Amino acid sequence: MRSARASPRSAITASRGRGIRMNYPVWDVAFGAGLLIAIVAIVHVFISHFAVGGGLFLVVTEIKARRSQDAALLDWLKQHTRFFVLVTVVLGVVTGVGIWFTIGLIAPTATSDLIHIYVWGWAIEWVFFFIEITAALFYMYGWDKLEARVHQWYGWVYFGAAYMSLVVINGIITFMLTSGSWVKNHRFWMGFFNPTYFPSLLLRSAIAFALAGLYALITASVQKDAALKARIVRWSALWIVPSMAVMPLFGWWYIRRVPAAVWASARGPMPTGTEFAGLTVVFLAVTFALALLSLARPGRIPLAFSVVVLLAALGAMGSFEFVRESIRDPYVIENYLYANSIYVNPAPGDGGFDMSAVQNAGILQTARWIDVRTLNQDNQAVAGREIFRVDCESCHTANAYRGLKHYIELRQWDENDIQAMLGGLDLMHNGVMPPFAGTDAERGALAAYLYSIAPIAPGASLPADGKTVFERKCSMCHEDKPSDPLFENLPKDPQTMAAALQSLSSLFPLMPDLQLNDRERTMLAQWVNTQRGAQTSAALEGGN
Amino acid sequence: MMQPSLIPAPDPNPLPAPYWVFAVLLVTTFILHIVAMNFMLGGGVMALVAKWRSKDREIGNRVFIDLAKKLPVLLPATITLGIAPLLFVQVLYGQFFYTSSVLMAWPWLLVLVCLTVAYYGFYYASFKGGQRPGRAGAVILGSIVLVFLIGFMLSNNITLSQTPQIWGRKYFADPAGWNLNLTDPSLFPRYLHFMVAALALGGLLVVFMALANWKRDNAYARQLLQFGGKGFMYATMAQVVEGVLFLVSLPSGLRLLFLGNDPVATMLFLIGILGSIASIVLMAEALRKEDIRMAAYHVPAIIAVVIVCMATMRDMLRNAYLAPYFRPGDLAVRTQWTVFPVFLGVFAAGAIFWFVMIVRYRKHAADHGQLRASKASEAAG
Numbered sequence: 012m013r014s015a016r017a018s019p020r021s022a023i024t025a026s027r028g029r030g031i032r033m034n035y036p037v038w039d040v041a042f043g044a045g046l047l048i049a050i051v052a053i054v055h056v057f058i059s060h061f062a063v064g065g066g067l068f069l070v071v072t073e074i075k076a077r078r079s080q081d082a083a084l085l086d087w088l089k090q091h092t093r094f095f096v097l098v099t100v101v102l103g104v105v106t107g108v109g110i111w112f113t114i115g116l117i118a119p120t121a122t123s124d125l126i127h128i129y130v131w132g133w134a135i136e137w138v139f140f141f142i143e144i145t146a147a148l149f150y151m152y153g154w155d156k157l158e159a160r161v162h163q164w165y166g167w168v169y170f171g172a173a174y175m176s177l178v179v180i181n182g183i184i185t186f187m188l189t190s191g192s193w194v195k196n197h198r199f200w201m202g203f204f205n206p207t208y209f210p211s212l213l214l215r216s217a218i219a220f221a222l223a224g225l226y227a228l229i230t231a232s233v234q235k236d237a238a239l240k241a242r243i244v245r246w247s248a249l250w251i252v253p254s255m256a257v258m259p260l261f262g263w264w265y266i267r268r269v270p271a272a273v274w275a276s277a278r279g280p281m282p283t284g285t286e287f288a289g290l291t292v293v294f295l296a297v298t299f300a301l302a303l304l305s306l307a308r309p310g311r312i313p314l315a316f317s318v319v320v321l322l323a324a325l326g327a328m329g330s331f332e333f334v335r336e337s338i339r340d341p342y343v344i345e346n347y348l349y350a351n352s353i354y355v356n357p358a359p360g361d362g363g364f365d366m367s368a369v370q371n372a373g374i375l376q377t378a379r380w381i382d383v384r385t386l387n388q389d390n391q392a393v394a395g396r397e398i399f400r401v402d403c404e405s406c407h408t409a410n411a412y413r414g415l416k417h418y419i420e421l422r423q424w425d426e427n428d429i430q431a432m433l434g435g436l437d438l439m440h441n442g443v444m445p446p447f448a449g450t451d452a453e454r455g456a457l458a459a460y461l462y463s464i465a466p467i468a469p470g471a472s473l474p475a476d477g478k479t480v481f482e483r484k485c486s487m488c489h490e491d492k493p494s495d496p497l498f499e500n501l502p503k504d505p506q507t508m509a510a511a512l513q514s515l516s517s518l519f520p521l522m523p524d525l526q527l528n529d530r531e532r533t534m535l536a537q538w539v540n541t542q543r544g545a546q547t548s549a550a551l552e553g554g555n
Numbered sequence: 556m557m558q559p560s561l562i563p564a565p566d567p568n569p570l571p572a573p574y575w576v577f578a579v580l581l582v583t584t585f586i587l588h589i590v591a592m593n594f595m596l597g598g599g600v601m602a603l604v605a606k607w608r609s610k611d612r613e614i615g616n617r618v619f620i621d622l623a624k625k626l627p628v629l630l631p632a633t634i635t636l637g638i639a640p641l642l643f644v645q646v647l648y649g650q651f652f653y654t655s656s657v658l659m660a661w662p663w664l665l666v667l668v669c670l671t672v673a674y675y676g677f678y679y680a681s682f683k684g685g686q687r688p689g690r691a692g693a694v695i696l697g698s699i700v701l702v703f704l705i706g707f708m709l710s711n712n713i714t715l716s717q718t719p720q721i722w723g724r725k726y727f728a729d730p731a732g733w734n735l736n737l738t739d740p741s742l743f744p745r746y747l748h749f750m751v752a753a754l755a756l757g758g759l760l761v762v763f764m765a766l767a768n769w770k771r772d773n774a775y776a777r778q779l780l781q782f783g784g785k786g787f788m789y790a791t792m793a794q795v796v797e798g799v800l801f802l803v804s805l806p807s808g809l810r811l812l813f814l815g816n817d818p819v820a821t822m823l824f825l826i827g828i829l830g831s832i833a834s835i836v837l838m839a840e841a842l843r844k845e846d847i848r849m850a851a852y853h854v855p856a857i858i859a860v861v862i863v864c865m866a867t868m869r870d871m872l873r874n875a876y877l878a879p880y881f882r883p884g885d886l887a888v889r890t891q892w893t894v895f896p897v898f899l900g901v902f903a904a905g906a907i908f909w910f911v912m913i914v915r916y917r918k919h920a921a922d923h924g925q926l927r928a929s930k931a932s933e934a935a936g
Binding site: 037039040041100108111112113115116119123132139140148149157158161198358359360362364380382 | 898
């Protein structure tokens, strides 16, 4: 029977199931909205930290050059100032506005929250920013027009204002990761001076001062005068080496202040967080090593070398931002807003977009920008696609960036598996995803859609051993290590274990209702016991 | 059951200060932004006109280079001053602004690309303009075209954000963010209204340059005055006609607000029109008498009043567009008393400090210039 809810608008576009993200329309980015934010953000932070540290570098280097009456160094610094302004005041500023534009398009709810909670923070930052930009231009144009003392005064003003804008923005950025007691009391300063505020400020300061030296290598390397080049490279190393040396300390403090549960998702089986944490360390080590290497022949480093060093630093910075973003999951604002723009807890004025309201009413009934409101046997995949766009597209695509087709094909899930797994989303990967936001029927529809994009090919191989069963069906939540509940809690006897695996939810009430057949259960039980032996011997060798 | 409205619910976090505080900040910072933008865009156009339409080639090139050097400062001023109204518009009208942005996501992001390229173009022309004036002209033309394009995107976004009744049709036809708002009859008149205003203020910028040169190089300054003053007059005449077109293009209910239905709106409109006409007459008089004070003080004073009226009307027009759906004055308020005064303090101190920076630069740059000049003459003597 045709639903009475069908609207004139759905008649216009009935052939296409176009969706929504809850309160706001979703913007279809074929290659992945998350990737777009990442690109804009990484370019911006790589420049904006330079804008802070580079400011101090300019004025201190000017003082040094004048004291030592080093005219060549002063001439270079003048060129370097122009480079600094062209990079920071143009590209830095435009990409800064760019982040605003991009997050407003992709995560409007979160952007709106951050604007409303912190508008006075943003406004204060804007005052410093305005002074910063003005001072930068005066510093650049003042090289030939001002006496040294006054010129340096503008340099100091620039650095002071730039650092103050870091001081302000840092409060808002860290608030997203560790919202502190703000969630309970909604007090501005409680969220601002949150648990990671100070370690992040120190870490970012160190990054800023290291980048000041790293960027200087670029303009140094194009100098013809080898002696001058050597002086600049050695001077830059004085910025890079100590700053990078203290980074592990501040990084360690930062990690310590991130709640264990939040950090767990980066350490655990979640591939993105772990991989990028590793990459950060590798890139930092490479940058550090190359910076030291530049000291071997400081008068002869070519531009290509400086570019490689800077790219390594970009790699480190980008990986760090990826870690920060991925450990923040499943939230955009910790304990307040999920990554898919659904509020964690009901609050006045939330428009019914909190998790429990959506789970009760159903997402197809809650979301605004949607033209499929009904769910029946005939439209499962179409409605499922709508649900996918609302619930999942803020982080995933069907077949590109974080594409689910790939994940599902890798694990060879059938529709029932998918539906069961969707019931335990919040347990996957140490809790990196929010719970499924919708009713059970909607979960079925989403599973139908996901299966339609990644169907099991006829004649596809069945799992040949217990390891494959584990990887396909268990590894989303469990790890191959002795402390994992799977190895700790399952009975030792293979037959008892296989029997226990018949009903997962009776083993642990939060487990998804996944059905394993007899063969799978037997193979899994054998493998679990084999692994227990292997884990014990590995532990004895000090491994794992 | 009815479909829920497409208009997103306002943010659950209450306004951290009363509505009127944000309304005042929004209109004030918008005025600063639009003035900087007008100087930048109008200055760029005037530079090109001077270069390519001037009978005296030498003077034309000189005006061109003098203006070109200002563009790399006026563009960051425009951006920096634009950030504040962008912030406050999101505070008051976020649910409208984000939605219209999503509908035209790609053109909206294109603004950033245009901005970057235009910006580097201005820097190129400023640094190399003396050595390669021909190429610098072409580069500025390219940058100016991009800035015109940015203005067009902004007009699209703002008009789209004010007409939620057409969102659904646009979005469900194209959720990939390639929409514009070309079917809105007020789009082009509105866009032109802002662009022509920029030309007029570009003329005033040249008049200010005349003022700065009045004592130092009077002959050049007189030429600047004539050139800038004429530019201002012609653009303002066009603007009066264009403004009427814009008014006609508005839906009748909104149009009538300015034609008697709303006394405040009508008064602002009258002041705006009469002020514009008065400024044309006064500028004509100033040009005839070569009276730089009249051109550089009295006319801008009138124009400042006109701009304040126009910006206030723009805000009233937005609220009138949205009145069937939303009144920002109804938003819940919980003033953040622990932060709001901090902002006011930082803002006041920042504004004073900013002026100190400007004054200090002017003073020392001039002193230092004189010092170097006297040293040079001593050396020569």
